[in-house]
Amino acid sequence: MSIALEAVGVGKTFGAVKALDALSLRIPQGGVYGILGPNGAGKSTLFRIVLGLVRPSAGEARLLGAAAGDIKALRRIGAVIETPRFLPWLTARDTLKVLALESGEKSPDIDGWLDRVGLTDAADRTVHGFSVGMKQRLALAAALLTRPEVLILDEPTSGMDPAGILEIRALIRDLADRDGVTVILASHQLDEVQRVCDRVAFLDKGRLVREGSVSDLTAVHELLRLTVSPVDKALAALGDKARVEGEAVLAAIDRAAAPGVIKALVKAGVDITEARWIGGDLETVFLSLTGETDAG
Amino acid sequence: MLADAFAAERLRLAKARGLLFWGFLFVPLMSLAFGLIGTVITVATRRAPGDPGLTFAANDLAKAASEAMTQTDLIPVQLFFMLAAAGLVADDYRWETWRLVTPRNTRANLLVAKLMTFGVGAAGSILLLAVFSMVSALIDGLATGDGFTSNFSFATDLVRMGGSFATSWLELIAMASLAMLLVVLTRNAIPAVISAIGLWAVQLLAIDRIAKGLTGPPGVFDYAFLPAFSADVLRTALLAGAPPESQPAAWPLAFLALALWAAGLAALAVWAFQRQDLTRE
Numbered sequence: 001m002s003i004a005l006e007a008v009g010v011g012k013t014f015g016a017v018k019a020l021d022a023l024s025l026r027i028p029q030g031g032v033y034g035i036l037g038p039n040g041a042g043k044s045t046l047f048r049i050v051l052g053l054v055r056p057s058a059g060e061a062r063l064l065g066a067a068a069g070d071i072k073a074l075r076r077i078g079a080v081i082e083t084p085r086f087l088p089w090l091t092a093r094d095t096l097k098v099l100a101l102e103s104g105e106k107s108p109d110i111d112g113w114l115d116r117v118g119l120t121d122a123a124d125r126t127v128h129g130f131s132v133g134m135k136q137r138l139a140l141a142a143a144l145l146t147r148p149e150v151l152i153l154d155e156p157t158s159g160m161d162p163a164g165i166l167e168i169r170a171l172i173r174d175l176a177d178r179d180g181v182t183v184i185l186a187s188h189q190l191d192e193v194q195r196v197c198d199r200v201a202f203l204d205k206g207r208l209v210r211e212g213s214v215s216d217l218t219a220v221h222e223l224l225r226l227t228v229s230p231v232d233k234a235l236a237a238l239g240d241k242a243r244v245e246g247e248a249v250l251a252a253i254d255r256a257a258a259p260g261v262i263k264a265l266v267k268a269g270v271d272i273t274e275a276r277w278i279g280g281d282l283e284t285v286f287l288s289l290t291g292e293t294d295a296g
Numbered sequence: 297m298l299a300d301a302f303a304a305e306r307l308r309l310a311k312a313r314g315l316l317f318w319g320f321l322f323v324p325l326m327s328l329a330f331g332l333i334g335t336v337i338t339v340a341t342r343r344a345p346g347d348p349g350l351t352f353a354a355n356d357l358a359k360a361a362s363e364a365m366t367q368t369d370l371i372p373v374q375l376f377f378m379l380a381a382a383g384l385v386a387d388d389y390r391w392e393t394w395r396l397v398t399p400r401n402t403r404a405n406l407l408v409a410k411l412m413t414f415g416v417g418a419a420g421s422i423l424l425l426a427v428f429s430m431v432s433a434l435i436d437g438l439a440t441g442d443g444f445t446s447n448f449s450f451a452t453d454l455v456r457m458g459g460s461f462a463t464s465w466l467e468l469i470a471m472a473s474l475a476m477l478l479v480v481l482t483r484n485a486i487p488a489v490i491s492a493i494g495l496w497a498v499q500l501l502a503i504d505r506i507a508k509g510l511t512g513p514p515g516v517f518d519y520a521f522l523p524a525f526s527a528d529v530l531r532t533a534l535l536a537g538a539p540p541e542s543q544p545a546a547w548p549l550a551f552l553a554l555a556l557w558a559a560g561l562a563a564l565a566v567w568a569f570q571r572q573d574l575t576r577e
Contacts, residue, residue, distance in 0.1 A: 014575065047576070049488075050573065051395075051398070051399045052399065053395060053398060053573070053574040053575070053577055054401075054573040054574065055571075055573065070400050071297075071401065074399040074400070075399075075400065077399070079399055081395050082395070085391055085392040085393055085395070085396070086391065086393060086396070087308070087312075087387065088313075088391065089311065089312060089313075089393055089395060090311055094307070094311055097307060098304045098307050098308055099304075099396060099400065101300055101301075101303045101304035101307060102298060102300060102301060102304040102397050102400040102401050102406075103300070103400040103401070104300040104400075104401075115501065120352070142396065146400075228475070255344075
């Protein structure tokens with residue numbers, strides 16, 4: 001399995017602040033990989049180290065098998081780091097032309113990428129007048145200009161309207177599925193990450209807290225919420241897997257066991273008026289994990 | 297890869313009209329304007345030829361060009377060039393665009409490309425100074441009736457013009473390298489420009505003291521310590537009528553000293569930039 005990004009014991013300290021604390025992480029090539037964490041978790045710092053913008057205080061980071069900051073590896077990736085910033089007097093088209101020249105890209109499809117991110121109409125306007133969402137789109141076009149193998153995105157939909165968010169989400173998934181690009185994205189939008197990502201890593205206080213596929217991580221925290229009567233019979237039938245919350249009973253069971261559990265409840269004389277799955281989302285996972293690290 | 301960065305920087309400068317104008321075009325245009333204003337004043341105020349005690353010389357176009365190209369040793373002129381040099385680097389800090397470009401090319405290439413772009417701009421500006429001075433001298437000669445000479449001596453005039461160009465250009469490159477180093481260290485254009493101009497101005501004061509104290513040819517220490525002195529020695533070697541105390545004895549050494557200063561400061565700027573953490577540019 002090829003590795004897109006690897007961090008081995010990476011630490012970074014800015015003065016008294018420890019941004020990364022012996023972080024070790026391996027992100028395979030292929031698919032969409034999410035990196036989640038609260039503000040200050042170290043997501044942007046990790047990206048900056050990998051891109052050679054800052055040097056780690058400890059450990060080693062590698063990108064496509066090469067040391068972090070290796071220009072040959074960097075030319076095979078595209079990146080959008082934090083808030084996109086551009087020279088305001090350049091038009092969108094000129095910005096991409098300059099960046100294509102810097103990259104040594106001989107035949108950049110500037111118009112094509114501007115079209116794909118929805119900036120054709122604004123191509124010849126100076127960036128000075130761009131909204132935050134437009135700058136995000138231009139940053140994405142700049143990152144894709146060299147047809148990268150790996151795309152690193154730091155909050156790619158920040159500042160965008162709902163329609164724009166849907167477009168970018170679809171583009172990310174399209175890049176991974178159709179073009180074979182490995183997408184590594186950091187986001188606070190947990191719902192977006194759950195919809196787009198195949199695997200995720202949770203960072204907190206500069207450390208890796210949990211890593212795994214989205215489906216595996218969310219399944220652990222899924223609960224079956226049952227509106228039942230009488231409640232005491234239901235609790236007796238479910239045993240220690242269930243608890244009462246308000247007017248409902250919450251059962252910690254997996255989906256495969258659900259049909260059997262429901263049949264057992266009916267057989268025990270319990271009336272079931274509603275049954276639905278809750279909590280199988282990254283938000284629940286995120287809160288439980290960051291709560292664990294606070295306590296631990 | 298350096299060629300890629302150089303091409304990108306040239307495009308950036310072509311689109312940065314403010315920097316292009318104030319950094320490289322303003323000085324030649326002002327030089328032309330002052331020349332024309334001088335001609336107008338001369339025509340308006342001069343007494344008629346033939347008045348006792350007055351002689352008028354024809355305008356020597358080649359000499360005018362050589363002398364115009366040495367105007368880069370004037371501090372007000374150097375200020376505009378340093379604004380250009382500092383701006384080329386400082387803009388990426390100000391607008392936080394290093395994060396966009398440093399993953400695309402090596403830091404050394406990016407900074408050297410900026411210096412090369414400055415070099416191209418400075419060369420063009422110095423050549424414009426020469427051309428405009430010849431235009432100004434031509435117009436002056438015609439307007440005042442003094443006439444002008446166009447007897448071009450390959451041995452004398454071409455060497456003088458070429459030498460003036462090379463000296464001024466090399467001195468500006470050395471100053472630009474210093475300005476770029478200071479921008480990298482401070483991440484800001486203004487302190488860099490003020491410091492660069494200040495350091496060069498201090499040298500001009502020291503030059504005067506050293507020249508007066510010399511009993512023989514300038515020594516290696518004199519050249520190494522003061523790059524502005526090296527440039528001054530070279531200019532004196534090229535232009536006629538220099539004061540006796542500035543008679544140069546070792547202009548190749550002065551040229552080498554200036555070139556080493558330029559290369560050394562540029563190397564230091566690249567070294568500092570390569571080690572810099574670009575968190576908040």
